[in-house]
Amino acid sequence: MLMTTPGKKAVLYRMVMKDHICPFGLKSLDLLKREGFAVEDHWLKTREETNRFQQAHGVDTTPQTFIDGRRIGGNDDLRRFFGRSVKDRAAASHAPVIAVFSMTALMSVAANWAVGSLDTLRTLEWFVAFSMCVLAILKLRDLESFSNMFLGYDLLARRWVRYAYLYPFGEALAGVLMVAGALAWLAAPVALLIGTAGAWSVFQAVYIEKRELKCACVGGDSNVPLGFISLTENLMMVAMAVWTVAKAILP
Structure with missing residues (x-):
């Protein structure tokens, strides 16, 4: 069972649209919960709403995570924040x-x-x-x-x-x-x-x-x-x- 730690809160903005649910948003939500955070989960339900959010925060992508008022970034940035490895998608691999x-x-x-x-x-x-x-x-x-x-x-x-x-x-x-x-x-x-x-x-x-x-x-x-x-x-x-x-x- 995933347990939240008192006082550990995060705010997550991710795309949850009728025809698209962002997989990286789901991964960020899962990672935050596994790290014991209570997540304030905000859904961006339209492209217009997503564009307004990106313009307001000066970002090009979603999801975006905020912890203690500080913007952490997307899923890769969140993984780095928690000391997790981030796969280099262009790297050679067997x-x-x-x-x-x-x-x-x-x-x-x-x-x-x-x-x-x-x-x-x-x-x-x-x-x-x-x-x-x-x-x-x-x-x-x-x-x-x-x-x-x-x-x-x-x-x-x-x-x-x-x-x-x-x-x-x-x-x-x-x-x-x-x-x-x-x-x-x-x-x-x-x-x-x-x-x-x-x-x-x-x-x-x-x-x-x-x-x-x-x-x-x-x-x-x-x-x-x-x-x-x-x-x-x-x-x-x-x-x-x-x-x-x-x-x-x-x-």
């Missing part, structure tokens, strides 16, 4: 890739559990295949944006631009077939092509040309830096392709 790989690892374990087995090898196979499928989904959310970022470093796409649009479909196809354990003759060459081309492109851009780029692996709107994790993702596809062929031809 968080999206870590989230994908963590979930696909859990999915592969869960899938094996569901079929009554915890076979380590099959878990690894499904981990790579599920990862390919999820990464393909993220790219296909905005194919145009993905292609723009991908063309910045992929060597094959630079030679044949249409490849930038086909890549996510190839990744999805190979991933689905590998989950199903079907059509190895199709899945393996596709994974081998995109994995090899991708690995060499990343190695060329990062380790030879020393370029600082964003990776399109989780879509064209990410801040994931191009580097070791991107290279590993492609090498995983290569390894999976080789293993798929080996399983198909070995007794």
Whole structure:
């Protein structure tokens, strides 16, 4: 239960309109309550009312918090006031890739559990295949944006631009077939092509040309830096392709 501390009061102005409730206003309200403040919560219910408030206080944004008559500012300013961290939205981060790989690892374990087995090898196979499928989904959310970022470093796409649009479909196809354990003759060459081309492109851009780029692996709107994790993702596809062929031809 959130408890207010006697004497700790704050005044909050935030947009609560018929067609828009400011998420940062809700976050500020929640933070103030968690810090033990009694909040005098003022709703700005129209754009006109919001504009008048901004002009009166010389601010460009809402929400705005006041404590002891002093204007603290917006949600980021309020977090800093309480000594909380503020995320740099422009900073590079591996968080999206870590989230994908963590979930696909859990999915592969869960899938094996569901079929009554915890076979380590099959878990690894499904981990790579599920990862390919999820990464393909993220790219296909905005194919145009993905292609723009991908063309910045992929060597094959630079030679044949249409490849930038086909890549996510190839990744999805190979991933689905590998989950199903079907059509190895199709899945393996596709994974081998995109994995090899991708690995060499990343190695060329990062380790030879020393370029600082964003990776399109989780879509064209990410801040994931191009580097070791991107290279590993492609090498995983290569390894999976080789293993798929080996399983198909070995007794």
